[in-house]
Amino acid sequence: MDQATLNKLLTVGVQNGASDIHFRPGDPPIYRVNGVLRPLKMEKLHPDHTRQVALHIISDPLTKSQIDSVQEYDTSYGLPGVARFRVNVYRQRGTLACILRIIPDEIPTIDGLGLPQVLKTIADNDRGLVLVTGATGSGKSSTLAAMIDHINRTENLHILTLEDPIEFIHKNIKSSISQREIGQDTENFAIALRSALRQDPDVILVGEMRDMEMIDIALKAAETGKLVFSTVHTTDASRTLNRLISVFPAEEQAMVRMRLADNLRATISQRLLPKTDGKGRTLALEIMVQTPSVEQYIREDRINELKEVIEKGQDMFGMQSFDQHLSQLYREGQISLETAQSATTSPEDLHRLLESE
Structure with missing residues (x-):
């Protein structure tokens, strides 16, 4: 496959609303649209085709020269005026395959994504830890980019992002933004995050809380007056906190x-759900912000009871549980009852919320 053909397939994918594009031997190119895989009506790809795709995408000369020994490789690829792509090249059954996640050229905004206004308040914190959580493909990167964009438009700060790879390219508006890519600009997340504390940042975005060392450094950054954003692959606030605490030795968990x-200033947990009209997906959110009650429940190891605090904080603090948001989306006709029931944290609580309206 030549580069012109590759770029045309990517462009058509963007134009048709794909979120991901798959190149794998034995299948034609596949677009994921609204969460559904849609194979193109083309000939099946051969190993030589996907090897060429990988060579077109990979820019590092050393990796290119060792292409036949690559087992997995993360990078990015850009088509000016079309989109950027987060890329994973991997080996399966002895052959190379490539998955490209589409990253729009335009930086998303909180208003443009239809996110609750409380996210602006969360982004306005001057210090602390903010976590966006959810499964892969739930829109975490877009939410983080929108919050960084809000800061960039409203504050004169130094924002430092540590990404693998860099996704949205931010331009300085009011803030000064430094974007570092793992592998190209720094060796790994832990080293980059440790070094970040010496690079005079006001805001740090680190792609993912991957291990105990990173969690510890991120907390130290928050403790020294930085506002730290990151992601965790967890489904809600309670599971997020339990995950962060559990990676530490038992004797350290009370201190953590x-x-x-x-x-902790906030957790924002996300799930993408199919719309009732079949045209796209809508975002369901759980939002927990720091309040005296939240702080007390975490201190007293009552993390599994946080849902009741979140639900009670809806009117005053802008918090909401998944079940509260699911019931709202159902009442607005955005999702079906079946979708709401399949995504609920607690069927009993969802039924109670629906009955109370």
């Missing part, structure tokens, strides 16, 4: 719980 109580 105290540090989180002091420094």
